[in-house]
Amino acid sequence: MLIALLPGDGIGPEVIAEAVRVLDKVVGDKLSYETGAVGGAAYKSAGHPLPPETLDLAKRARAILFGAVGDPDCDRLERHLRPEQAILGLRKELTLFANLRPATLFKELADASALRPEVAQAIDMVIVRELNGDVYFGEKGMRKTASGRREGYDVMSYNEDEVARIARVGFETARARRGKLCSVDKANVLETSQLWRDVVIELAADYPDIELSHMYVDNAAMQLVRNPGQFDVIVTGNLFGDILSDQASMCAGSIGMLPSASLDSNQKGLYEPIHGSAPDIAGQGKANPLATILSAGMMLRYSLGMGAEADRIDMAVAKALENGARTPDLGGKLTTTQMGDAVLAAL
Amino acid sequence: MLIALLPGDGIGPEVIAEAVRVLDKVVGDKLSYETGAVGGAAYKSAGHPLPPETLDLAKRARAILFGAVGDPDCDRLERHLRPEQAILGLRKELTLFANLRPATLFKELADASALRPEVAQAIDMVIVRELNGDVYFGEKGMRKTASGRREGYDVMSYNEDEVARIARVGFETARARRGKLCSVDKANVLETSQLWRDVVIELAADYPDIELSHMYVDNAAMQLVRNPGQFDVIVTGNLFGDILSDQASMCAGSIGMLPSASLDSNQKGLYEPIHGSAPDIAGQGKANPLATILSAGMMLRYSLGMGAEADRIDMAVAKALENGARTPDLGGKLTTTQMGDAVLAAL
Ligand SMILES: CC(C)[C@H](C(=O)O)[C@@H](O)C(=O)O
Ligand SMILES: CC(C)[C@H](C(=O)O)[C@@H](O)C(=O)O
Numbered sequence: 001m002l003i004a005l006l007p008g009d010g011i012g013p014e015v016i017a018e019a020v021r022v023l024d025k026v027v028g029d030k031l032s033y034e035t036g037a038v039g040g041a042a043y044k045s046a047g048h049p050l051p052p053e054t055l056d057l058a059k060r061a062r063a064i065l066f067g068a069v070g071d072p073d074c075d076r077l078e079r080h081l082r083p084e085q086a087i088l089g090l091r092k093e094l095t096l097f098a099n100l101r102p103a104t105l106f107k108e109l110a111d112a113s114a115l116r117p118e119v120a121q122a123i124d125m126v127i128v129r130e131l132n133g134d135v136y137f138g139e140k141g142m143r144k145t146a147s148g149r150r151e152g153y154d155v156m157s158y159n160e161d162e163v164a165r166i167a168r169v170g171f172e173t174a175r176a177r178r179g180k181l182c183s184v185d186k187a188n189v190l191e192t193s194q195l196w197r198d199v200v201i202e203l204a205a206d207y208p209d210i211e212l213s214h215m216y217v218d219n220a221a222m223q224l225v226r227n228p229g230q231f232d233v234i235v236t237g238n239l240f241g242d243i244l245s246d247q248a249s250m251c252a253g254s255i256g257m258l259p260s261a262s263l264d265s266n267q268k269g270l271y272e273p274i275h276g277s278a279p280d281i282a283g284q285g286k287a288n289p290l291a292t293i294l295s296a297g298m299m300l301r302y303s304l305g306m307g308a309e310a311d312r313i314d315m316a317v318a319k320a321l322e323n324g325a326r327t328p329d330l331g332g333k334l335t336t337t338q339m340g341d342a343v344l345a346a347l
Numbered sequence: 348m349l350i351a352l353l354p355g356d357g358i359g360p361e362v363i364a365e366a367v368r369v370l371d372k373v374v375g376d377k378l379s380y381e382t383g384a385v386g387g388a389a390y391k392s393a394g395h396p397l398p399p400e401t402l403d404l405a406k407r408a409r410a411i412l413f414g415a416v417g418d419p420d421c422d423r424l425e426r427h428l429r430p431e432q433a434i435l436g437l438r439k440e441l442t443l444f445a446n447l448r449p450a451t452l453f454k455e456l457a458d459a460s461a462l463r464p465e466v467a468q469a470i471d472m473v474i475v476r477e478l479n480g481d482v483y484f485g486e487k488g489m490r491k492t493a494s495g496r497r498e499g500y501d502v503m504s505y506n507e508d509e510v511a512r513i514a515r516v517g518f519e520t521a522r523a524r525r526g527k528l529c530s531v532d533k534a535n536v537l538e539t540s541q542l543w544r545d546v547v548i549e550l551a552a553d554y555p556d557i558e559l560s561h562m563y564v565d566n567a568a569m570q571l572v573r574n575p576g577q578f579d580v581i582v583t584g585n586l587f588g589d590i591l592s593d594q595a596s597m598c599a600g601s602i603g604m605l606p607s608a609s610l611d612s613n614q615k616g617l618y619e620p621i622h623g624s625a626p627d628i629a630g631q632g633k634a635n636p637l638a639t640i641l642s643a644g645m646m647l648r649y650s651l652g653m654g655a656e657a658d659r660i661d662m663a664v665a666k667a668l669e670n671g672a673r674t675p676d677l678g679g680k681l682t683t684t685q686m687g688d689a690v691l692a693a694l
Pocket of ligand 2: 188189218431434435589
């Protein structure tokens with residue numbers, strides 16, 4: 001089965017390398033790999049953050065293991081040439097509409113959270129974020145007001161099919177867990193959210209076993225700090241999901257620990273750590289590869305039907321932590337490769 | 348000087364009553380009051396959440412002390428009749444474009460935060476949120492897609508004058524504090540944010556003494572958990588400000604503690620606790636009136652030029668907490684009125 005490796009910028013290549021070492025050990029030659037250029041690296045080598053060959057590779061592959069994109073050198077480029085367009089383009093072109101971000105605190109890392117240990121340890125949730133719509137992909141641009149002043153605008157929107165598609169993923173995810181779904185919107189202000197809420201309520205009839213609640217996004221941002229243990233599954237739109245899922249990850253400890261999956265409706269997926277390219281520490285062996293290693297585990301589980309192998313990866317990561325393996329973000333001294341070694345040793 | 352009292356829904360009337368008792372004691376008959384109906388209460392009594400008489404009163408008054416709006420009975424009304432339209436209407440009609448939300452943890456309440464004490468105690472910031480633009484006030488509605496499906500949409504936008512006006516408040520606020528301003532946007536995805544960032548950078552030339560930084564909103568939501576002590580002043584748009592300011596308040600402890608000011612360009616202002624109407628505890632004497640009492644203090648300081656009197660209120664609140672006064676949200680047993688008594692006693 002073909003896996004596309006898209007390391008990208010900054011620490012991307014370093015963390016992908018460790019994930020591949022772990023995959024090699026766990027599934028050996030069942031997988032084959034092809035590497036593609038994305039992000040600022042691709043812009044520099046090929047003139048575009050998502051070159052046609054890379055998109056083609058991503059389409060051919062069964063799954064994509066993605067590092068990170070983002071490069072300060074590219075900040076002043078026109079929007080369509082910036083590194084971020086690579087990930088936005090892949091999500092859209094491959095219809096990867098469902099972003100699953102589990103947030104749990106490894107008990108070995110209870111000290112890594114800024115939350116009180118008793119609050120942090122209760123965290124065990126999945127955030128289901130829509131990835132193909134919202135203000136991310138609406139019409140946008142710069143225009144002039146009547147009095148000739150510069151104005152930036154972006155249209156936020158969702159239609160009922162888009163909402164239903166992601167809401168079903170939310171309901172199904174809740175069904176496979178503790179049966180609680182919280183839909184987050186801003187229906188007191190936004191028409192987009194009002195439609196979102198209406199559609200979620202309509203669908204709820206198909207899921208009588210799921211306990212559904214609704215929360216405004218401002219309140220959700222508070223509740224994620226006050227009592228994150230109350231959440232099982234959160235389903236929300238692209239923009240609110242971007243904010244809340246990063247917040248939830250940080251509540252659960254280091255951002256260097258958390259994986260994510262972006263899925264289409266046929267189990268094809270892109271897997272990436274939720275952290276960024278961290279240009280400040282790139283090339284120094286300081287990056288924590290665990291989020292990417294865990295993302296590789298999610299890939300085995302969701303796209304390749306290898307649940308047992310995925311479990312082995314999860315357990316090896318927990319074991320490495322138990323053995324005291326810590327990169328600098330976790331207060332330790334291991335290099336990226338040494339952390340990879342620690343996981344390999346635990347396998 | 349005329350003060351408009353707009354108690355609103357839920358616990359609004361209870362907390363406003365305590366703030367008025369405190370104002371009476373501190374400034375006596377220098378102020379006169381008129382009460383107006385807003386929110387669900389006004390809809391029920393007068394058919395509109397912001398009746399013309401209330402708007403007129405708000406325009407005549409030097410400052411407005413606002414309780415809270417929000418009533419579950421009104422959730423299914425047409426949008427323009429919902430309680431929230433009262434506060435949105437007042438902000439817009441009176442051009443109250445600058446929302447200042449200080450977040451600090453009273454040291455007596457170090458235990459009330461879900462964050463570790465050492466992280467929470469370092470919080471000392473002001474969030475400056477724009478209130479008159481963004482996706483809140485753009486064109487919005489329901490429409491049909493080409494294939495006849497329901498679609499909700501809301502246009503997000505800012506023009507350069509709107510950004511400059513609020514950015515100046517951010518720079519000035521930072522100048523009066525520790526000299527650090529962090530502008531939060533999502534310029535990697537939104538054109539509205541790109542304009543925001545461009546204008547903030549242009550203005551920075553006028554404030555060479557201020558240390559300016561930029562942060563994406565998803566990262567800001569993480570940093571507010573990881574290390575909120577890094578922030579002095581945050582300036583951001585209406586939607587991101589709604590989310591981040593509620594999150595920051597919760598980091599600083601109980602939501603029952605934090606005041607806010609919404610100002611026009613002439614020191615006229617609306618003052619309100621950041622908490623909502625809390626219908627579940629309304630009328631039971633369980634609400635914490637301190638956020639409203641502190642809002643009354645902000646009113647004296649910003650709109651009435653009574654800084655010394657404002658200081659007295661702040662000190663009385665700190666003293667009451669020191670003396671052990673605690674409402675249920677702070678883990679205590681005092682009623683709303685008893686907490687008011689505790690502040691009066693400390694004056
Ligand atoms: C890089 C950026 C465009 C992206 C997003 O906003 O979706 C990132 O923050 C994420 O969450 O994957
Ligand atoms: C009630 C609601 C419309 C309002 C807002 O979103 O601005 C509230 O959340 C606030 O922050 O004052």
